[in-house]
Amino acid sequence: MTQKATVVDTYQTTPRVRAFRLRVPDYTFEYEPGQHTTIRFKSGDKKVVRPYTPTNLPGSDELALTIKRYDDGLASSYMHQKRPGDTVQIGPIEGALTLADPTRDVAFLASGTGLTPMMAMLRQYLREGSGHVHLILGEKREETLIHRETLNELAANHPSLDVTFVLSDPNWEWTGRIGYVQEHLEELFGTDSERDYYVCGVPPMVVQTKDRLAELGVSDERIYSEGWEDSVVAGE
Template sequence: MTYSATVVDTYPLTPRVKGFRLRVPDHEFEYDPGQHTTVHFESGDEEVVRPYTPTNLPGTDQLTFAIKRYDDGLASAYMHTRTPGDEVTIGELEGNLGIEDFDRDVAFLATGAGITPMLAMLRHYLAEGTGDATMLFGETDESSLIHRGTLNELAADNPKLDVAFTLSQPNWEWTGRQGYVQEHLESVFDDFESRDFYVCGVPEMVVQTKDRLRELGAPDDRIHSEGWEDDAVTDDT
């Protein structure tokens, strides 16, 4: 089943990432934060279908997205040319990523556009969770940090939330963490056995982070990701 959604608003988030707010009148979206929908459109003689994850919580007739434009990205180019008033076809929300246990401490480990499901899940956990939450978000440089302001506001409003950023190619003014997410696990966490870890980002980061978590003592059933990243890394080698 698909829905015709109206673009209500678009707004810049970073030089290459645009935010979108879509609305389906007279429809209430119900889903587990972390699940994704799909955008459908025609390109030539074929239908293009691409997944995107809402960053907002369910219960309204609207969805928000943060979509990065790629030079060779057919779908991202299509979305970045949408303007308020345009109609976009979207599919049902689906997927297995979501909060497993609201009574355990949680850690969200993300890079790039992987922040989108993590942000939705973080909001869900802050609304219903009973433990402490940590967000460790990595990017190349400061200008590329998606929803940095939103994360900082959530941290300021929630004493049980700690947000940390790390940059792999920072400029000289950056005084925060440097390097990749998987290089900072030991400096951010002192316990790897009792919390749940949620990982989302480019496949190499996800695979390397999950491997490092296992080395540090995190049980397999406490490490959660979309699940397709291992095959993506294997296919590229």
């Protein structure tokens, strides 16, 4: 089922990323945190359908989306032109990346806008979970870290949450971790094979992170991702 949603707010979060609040009046969104909707529109004769993941929890008439603009991205350019009062067509909410067991310790491993499904799952875990959660976000530079303030505030208010940022191309003032998420797993988690690991980002990051976790002794049943990334990387 597709629906018409109204943009009620939008604001810039980083130089290339905007946040959007979409509302469907008199409707309640029900979904598993981590699942995605789609933005649907026509570009000439072409029908465009692109997935985006709500960062908010279900149970209201709104979806919060975080969208990075790409120079050659039809959907991201289309959305970045939207302003409050505009409408967009959205598809049903679905997807395989959801929280499996809130009673277990978990790690959310993300790069870039791969953070978006993690935000909703993190909020669910902080509400329902009973263990420890560690979120690691990889980005290129400090100014491109999305939801940084929100994550720091959540960590300050929840002793069970640790947040780590990893930058691949930081400026000289950066004192945090440098490199890529997958390069820090052993130091941060050792051989913790009992924790559940959720991975989302560009396909090479997802594949390399899953491979590194396997090298550290984490079984496949403890690693969760969307599942399509391996075939993308294999086809490169």
